[in-house]
Amino acid sequence: AVAGGSKTSNNQDFWKAVARYKVADTELGLGYEYENQDRVTGADQKQGAWMAAVTQRFGNFGLGLAYVSLGKRKGAGSGAVKDEDYKANQWALSGTYDLSKRTQVQAYATRITNKAAQQANFVINPLTVNAGADPQAYGVALKHSF
16 A cells, blocks of 8 residues: 555455355345455555345335444554444345347445444445545446447
């Protein structure tokens, strides 16, 4: 990691485990991700996140719901800021409609709830959010598979 031209960590490792199970028109997913950051100065930092998702098909329609919980960032707290202040949660609701075998209309709504020191944001958003802000997004798309 580089900040202002200076190295902030010696090493940063991630590992992730994901499981998916499908029965008939229902699909369930579970996942866990863990980060370990060996910092140059200050305490090493560790943080985990878990997620659960379900999608259900109703003929041409599909409905999905997902939840992600980002845990406390161990080693990040100092002074009045606690490790727990780096938590965040995200909900996402999605819907799809198959226009044909290769074309699908999609829509979604999602919201991230950040604790006081967390700045979790959507990967597609180039803007940064203030600590503790709760970004939300809505979208529609037309997907065509060639």
